Amino acid sequence: MEQAVIELKRLTKQYGEFTAVAGLNLAIRPGEIFGLLGPNGAGKTTTILMMLGLTEPTSGTAEVCGIDATRNPMQVKRRVGYMPDDVGFYEDRSGLDNLVYTARLNGIPAKDARERAAELLERVGLADAAGKKTGAYSRGMRQRLGLADVLIKRPEVIILDEPTLGIDPEGVRELLALIRDLSRNEGLTVLLSSHHLHQVQQICDRVGLFVGGKLIACGDLDTLSRELDGGPSHAVELDVTGWNAELASSLAALPEVNSVEAADSDALVGGGAGAKGRGIVTVRVTSTSDVTPLLAARVIEQGASLVGLRPLRYGLDDIYHRYFEGGDSGERVH
Numbered sequence: 001m002e003q004a005v006i007e008l009k010r011l012t013k014q015y016g017e018f019t020a021v022a023g024l025n026l027a028i029r030p031g032e033i034f035g036l037l038g039p040n041g042a043g044k045t046t047t048i049l050m051m052l053g054l055t056e057p058t059s060g061t062a063e064v065c066g067i068d069a070t071r072n073p074m075q076v077k078r079r080v081g082y083m084p085d086d087v088g089f090y091e092d093r094s095g096l097d098n099l100v101y102t103a104r105l106n107g108i109p110a111k112d113a114r115e116r117a118a119e120l121l122e123r124v125g126l127a128d129a130a131g132k133k134t135g136a137y138s139r140g141m142r143q144r145l146g147l148a149d150v151l152i153k154r155p156e157v158i159i160l161d162e163p164t165l166g167i168d169p170e171g172v173r174e175l176l177a178l179i180r181d182l183s184r185n186e187g188l189t190v191l192l193s194s195h196h197l198h199q200v201q202q203i204c205d206r207v208g209l210f211v212g213g214k215l216i217a218c219g220d221l222d223t224l225s226r227e228l229d230g231g232p233s234h235a236v237e238l239d240v241t242g243w244n245a246e247l248a249s250s251l252a253a254l255p256e257v258n259s260v261e262a263a264d265s266d267a268l269v270g271g272g273a274g275a276k277g278r279g280i281v282t283v284r285v286t287s288t289s290d291v292t293p294l295l296a297a298r299v300i301e302q303g304a305s306l307v308g309l310r311p312l313r314y315g316l317d318d319i320y321h322r323y324f325e326g327g328d329s330g331e332r333v334h
């Protein structure tokens with residue numbers, strides 16, 4: 001397995017009696033976009049601060065690019081770009097000047113700094129606003145400038161804390177596309193924290209659900225989706241005309257099928273066995289293995305028509321709510 005870019009081992013932070021982060025284990029791979037997803041107060045920012053060496057863990061370790069962040073925060077800082085949820089700029093100076101300033105602070109010579117700053121402004125779609133004072137930038141523009149600001153030192157990893165906070169939907173779409181592009185085309189490893197399910201779902205390769213200082217689940221969407229039902233299971237949705245109770249029993253009797261549910265219980269005209277349905281009925285079938293061909297064949301054998309068929313995948317929304325409703329269900333990490 002590839003060496004992890006970020007590796008947290010039993011990372012714990014206590015404030016007095018209060019445990020903000022509790023024994024967190026996590027490995028993030030090179031080039032991955034990882035979403036740390038959790039409600040306010042879950043401990044996301046505290047975790048990020050420990051990865052950067054800005055807060056000392058009570059116990060456990062945080063390694064970034066193979067460097068212990070607690071012991072060598074300056075070395076980590078050189079290789080990691082961090083964008084806090086509220087990026088600060090010199091308001092009476094232009095976007096370009098702000099970037100050049102950051103570049104100079106990072107030891108980039110003056111000429112290269114200007115070139116790189118202009119290049120990045122172009123990259124984040126702010127070329128036209130390069131000379132404008134940042135005090136007059138919109139929230140979305142500030143976030144894009146923030147991204148350029150963390151990229152100027154050519155980091156290997158970027159850590160973004162709530163990067164889309166307060167941006168309008170179009171701005172969010174653009175920012176997320178940009179982050180994805182950076183990861184895919186330049187091999188950047190990205191860790192982003194958010195409480196916005198849909199945004200995380202759009203761009204992250206893997207997601208960690210973080211609640212009460214604990215990672216309660218972690219994996220790609222398929223893994224989390226399978227965990228929802230407590231084991232490997234498949235779900236498929238069929239749109240059927242001529243749905244009837246016999247067909248329902250016949251599908252339920254197929255080996256491996258766990259449940260058969262018609263979306264509309266009034267779908268059976270007259271009710272009872274043998275009653276024929278009108279119109280299209282959507283039926284959800286879950287099974288322990290993929291039985292889609294068997295289901296399709298059975299529908300047709302029974303004289304009904306199959307007008308649609310979709311494998312079902314749980315969205316992060318369902319997963320998030322399921323885990324949150326389930327409360328503290330212990331740690332499940334993949």
Ligand SMILES: Nc1ncnc2c1ncn2[C@@H]1O[C@H](COP(=O)(O)OP(=O)(O)OP(=O)(O)O)[C@@H](O)[C@H]1O
Nearest residue numbers: 015018020038039040041042043044045046047195
């Ligand atoms: N310096 C501190 N002293 C005491 N408690 C703190 C301190 N910093 C954070 N906490 C507490 O630790 C918990 C986790 O906070 P943290 O900021 O890490 O959460 P978060 O997931 O980033 O939430 P948000 O989305 O609101 O930023 C919260 O209950 C917070 O009140």
